[in-house]
Amino acid sequence: MLDWRRVWAPLLVALALAALALGVLWHIGNNPSLALGSFARMGPGYWPALLACALLLVAAWLLWRDRPGAAATAARAADAAPACGTEVPADGHLQAALLTLLAVLAFALLAPKVGVAGATWLLALVAAWAADPRWLQALAVGSALTLACLALFVYGLQVPFRLLPP
């Protein structure tokens, strides 16, 4: 697990950044509205293209520096202490996080269709279950959380949510 976090996760992020930079460059190249212009008169595509090139360079550098087998990478993998700059230990579980984020996405899809009350209940239920997978407790916590948060937003903060289905 430590190995995954310290060696593979940073590499995957670097790879994704490189892909993003290439995608942006491709988009600029295929989009006549994003003209580059010149140094003195920068077009709408100039600064984005500059950024994408820089990001590509940095991502390539990161991929090379952190390649598996490099001395620095091995040292980091062996080093159990949190890297500088991390403020709290990052040891949340992937499944729980993904499930919670899916519930957030579901809220975005459901809120306009079934109203905020139903969407919030589902969100709270799934988030509570992801935090502690015991059904009865999740049901109680999720329902209580829904009531409390909706009361806070609708009555406390006076936000005009449409609670029920249209």
Added chain:
Amino acid sequence: MSFDWLLALAGPALLGAGLGTLVGVLPGIGPAATMALLLPASFLLEPQAALVLLSGVYFGAQYGSSTTAILLKLPGEASGIVTAEEGHRMALQGRAGVALAVAALASFLAGLITIALVAWLTPALARLALGLGPADVAALVLLAAVALVCIGGQQRLKALAMLLLGLMIGLVGTDFGGGAPRFTFGLAELRDGIGLVPLIVGLFGLGEVLASHAGRHASVRIAPIGRIWPRRSELRASLAPALRGTAVGALVGMLPGGKTLLASMMSLALERRVARDRDQYGHGALSGVAGPEAANNASAQAGLIPLIGLGLPGNPAMAVLLGAFMLHGIAPGAVLFARQPEVFEAIIWGMLLANLALLVLNLPLIGLWVRLLALPLGLLTPLIVVIGVLGVFAQSRLPFDVALLALFGLLGYVLRKADYPLAPIVFGAVLGPIFEDNLRRAFMHARGDGLVLLAQPLVLPALALAALLLLWPLLGRWQGSDR
């Protein structure tokens, strides 16, 4: 300024201080995340009250982190790690109460001095910035960006990558030069750019909390507190370290990229060398609590000077606060002092009130916060998720923004797991458009002539300083390989 006006600020200051202490005590959720979660709700407040609330959270977290650092050696916020060193040793000797009281009093003293400094220096800085042209502004933003990246230490390259990612996020929207849509992919929701609220709440609120907490149960053992009020001799011994810590903290806090952790570390290093009780280090030295605690509070509050004076944030929490300024339609810098001087006045008084509230919250009520640690922390995640989602949805009423929130939550989760810093993303997304606008105008005015640009008052010094910051580590390595 009237009594009613002050009273209207007292509520947000107290609420912010209380929430800040709470998240400072609870491990796993930091001040930036809390400020992010409060961002949407702060729309319902007056801009002054909202800014006081958010800064109160930040200051409160600095006080609160000392509590768990001393009692558990488990700080809720980064800078507490330094206090934990000597403070927890004091707790193990049964002197936890004294350590807690000295930490709170040192923080309070540092707070008072730094507020005066903020009130005095910020308007001067903003006045200086008044005569700056687009080239100067672009150079200053560049300097701040370089400082933010360089302060990352081992993570310099990762911070740079994150800065570039943030700048790219800032690209989405309408090009202000010609009005052409950029990277909107035909989506009407993206025409005004990616919302700052889903970005900040997603990265710091959801992402951070999920990365550190999802599905995890914490259980803790707490040291007994014992006598709280320090003896007069203990107070006298803490005064000089606290003052030295304040000086170090205020200096570090004003620098772009200045981190509270760095301030505490520098203060501890200083105390180890000059404090009268330096032979006690390793056995619970009082100066090792007073100095770093004063330093982290001073640096947190001094971070407001470049933020309000120039619009340049030095750390994640300040980046979120800059987002709050922008969202409330307040431009930090000279414009603020010209058009809305009452906002700055309110922030100063709010800081004072927050510090007073924090002294009360952290001295007589300390036992209350400690008891909170016995709560099931696993239930924190669903609460934060629901509040985050409802907050974002309440702010724009767009389901699209909630989907963005999920996306940035995932991004924040992955990046935290991979040890990438998140603050440069917000910095890039907020300041990127400002930088591009000024850069393009500068080059247009100079007709592409670099020499004309270099002749602007701040361009050369700012660029030279940025180059120095960039080359410093290389210089060190070169000297190291020489030996």
